[in-house]
Amino acid sequence: MTTKQPSSDSAVKHRHRPEGPQRHIVVFVFSVVLTLIAFAAVAAGGVNATFAIILLLVMAVLQVFLQMGFWMHLKDKGHMLPIIFMLGGFFIAGTCIVMALYWVWWD
Amino acid sequence: MTTAHAEAADGTLPHEPEKATLEGRNKVLAFWLFLGGEAVLFGTLFATFLALRNQTNEGPSAAELFHLPLVAAATFLLLVSSLTSVFAIQAMHRGNVAQLRNWLVVTVLLGLAFLILEIYEFSVYIRHEEFGMTTSAFSSAFYTLVGFHGAHVAFGILWISVLIGQLAHKGLTVVTAPKIYVSAMYWHFIDVVWVFIFTVVYLLGKVG
Numbered sequence: 086m087t088t089k090q091p092s093s094d095s096a097v098k099h100r101h102r103p104e105g106p107q108r109h110i111v112v113f114v115f116s117v118v119l120t121l122i123a124f125a126a127v128a129a130g131g132v133n134a135t136f137a138i139i140l141l142l143v144m145a146v147l148q149v150f151l152q153m154g155f156w157m158h159l160k161d162k163g164h165m166l167p168i169i170f171m172l173g174g175f176f177i178a179g180t181c182i183v184m185a186l187y188w189v190w191w192d
Numbered sequence: 193m194t195t196a197h198a199e200a201a202d203g204t205l206p207h208e209p210e211k212a213t214l215e216g217r218n219k220v221l222a223f224w225l226f227l228g229g230e231a232v233l234f235g236t237l238f239a240t241f242l243a244l245r246n247q248t249n250e251g252p253s254a255a256e257l258f259h260l261p262l263v264a265a266a267t268f269l270l271l272v273s274s275l276t277s278v279f280a281i282q283a284m285h286r287g288n289v290a291q292l293r294n295w296l297v298v299t300v301l302l303g304l305a306f307l308i309l310e311i312y313e314f315s316v317y318i319r320h321e322e323f324g325m326t327t328s329a330f331s332s333a334f335y336t337l338v339g340f341h342g343a344h345v346a347f348g349i350l351w352i353s354v355l356i357g358q359l360a361h362k363g364l365t366v367v368t369a370p371k372i373y374v375s376a377m378y379w380h381f382i383d384v385v386w387v388f389i390f391t392v393v394y395l396l397g398k399v400g
Contacts, residue, residue, distance in 0.1 A: 106282060113275045120271065120390075124264055127395045137399045145391040149384050156278050157380050167224035174228030178235020185239035 112155045119148045205287055209369035216370035223374045227381050234385050237340060238392060241333040245397065249328030252321050254397025259313075263394045266309045267386065270345075273302035274383035277376045284372060289364050292372070296356050299379065303349045310342045334393065341389055344382050351375050 123144040126132050132140075154160040159168055206212040210220060245254060280295035314335070317323040325335050352375050355368070362368050 104282070104285075106279060109275065109278045109282075113271070116271055117268075120264075120267055120387075123391060123395055124260060127398045128260055132399075134399055138396060141391050141395050141399070145387050148387050152274065152380060152384055152387075156274060157377060166221060170224045170228035171231060174231030174235070177232045178238070181232075181235045181239040182242060185243040189243045 108155060112151050115151055116148050119144045119151075205364065205366065205369070207285060209284070209364065209366050210373035212366045212369075216366060216373075219370045219374055220377075223377055227377065230381060230385075234337075234340070234388075237333075237337040238388065241337045241393065244329040244333040245393075247329035249330070251327040251331060252317075252323045254330070254334075254393075255400060257317065257321060257323060258394050258397055260394070260398065262309065262313055263390055266306055266313075267390050269302050269306040269309065270383050270386050273299045273306070274380050276302065277379045281373060281376050284364065284369060287364070289359065292364065293356060293359055296352055296359075296372070300349050300352050300356070303345055303352075303379075307342060307345050307349065310338070310345075314339075338389060338393060341382070341385055344385070348375070348379050348382055352379070 123141050126137055126140055153171070158164065159171070210216050276295050276299045280292050280299060283289075283291035283295055323331050325332055355372055355375055358368055359372070364372075
């Protein structure tokens with residue numbers, strides 16, 4: 086198998102033009118902004134601790150979604166299995182974290 | 193800029209050379225399974241860290257120890273290196289071997305700068321803050337989690353450096369392209385883990 090045949094679904098525009106760097110630079114800028122918001126909230130001090138924790142976690146999750154979606158192409162077609170692998174990994178990781186916190190906080 | 197090396201059989205590569213062969217596609221898919229496993233591994237280390245982060249055993253606490261400008265610099269280095277590895281893959285998709293190599297070199301250099309900063313940070317903690325591996329449960333959990341991530345960065349630097357050498361010898365082919373693509377996935381994943389580390393370890397450590 087040397088060349089890949091155009092798939093039936095987007096045969097017309099399948100002669101992919103290589104995608105440009107623009108959208109990746111946009112993701113980069115968003116990542117920088119999310120990072121800056123997180124650092125600024127902590128550096129400024131005086132922010133309510135509960136609010137800060139929620140804000141920081143939301144900023145982190147948003148950034149991870151952006152980077153995994155665009156830079157690792159998980160948003161593209163044909164990534165069902167990779168998404169299942171990663172969600173499975175995150176699910177078990179999350180279970181471990183909940184377990185550890187429950188163990189420590191409610192002993 | 194002239195066209196790429198004439199290493200490939202008929203001079204042209206498919207647009208996505210990493211997915212042109214069954215072996216290449218299998219490598220990419222299997223690497224996702226590996227990354228799922230890596231997520232579990234880091235998840236257990238995060239769980240340990242979160243459970244033990246306040247057990248300072250009269251040693252320094254997170255709020256006393258961490259210096260945010262240093263962490264911000266490290267974060268920025270790794271974030272930019274993740275972007276440059278995107279550029280490397282885009283150059284690969286254009287078949288431009290020279291640009292591909294240059295972006296990989298930039299990625300490695302940024303990773304190296306991150307690693308040097310981390311080694312400096314750890315050395316300050318150990319020499320000036322009396323914060324060693326055995327100081328407290330917090331310190332052990334901290335060095336294990338952050339050090340494990342640093343070890344991943346070190347491995348990525350070695351791996352991509354070897355691939356740069358291989359690219360020079362063998363050129364860009366349907367055999368070398370999947371290796372480069374997969375190493376870029378690994379590098380992005382390292383940056384994703386760092387997002388959680390700077391959030392959970394450093395920033396939440398400062399919040400308390």
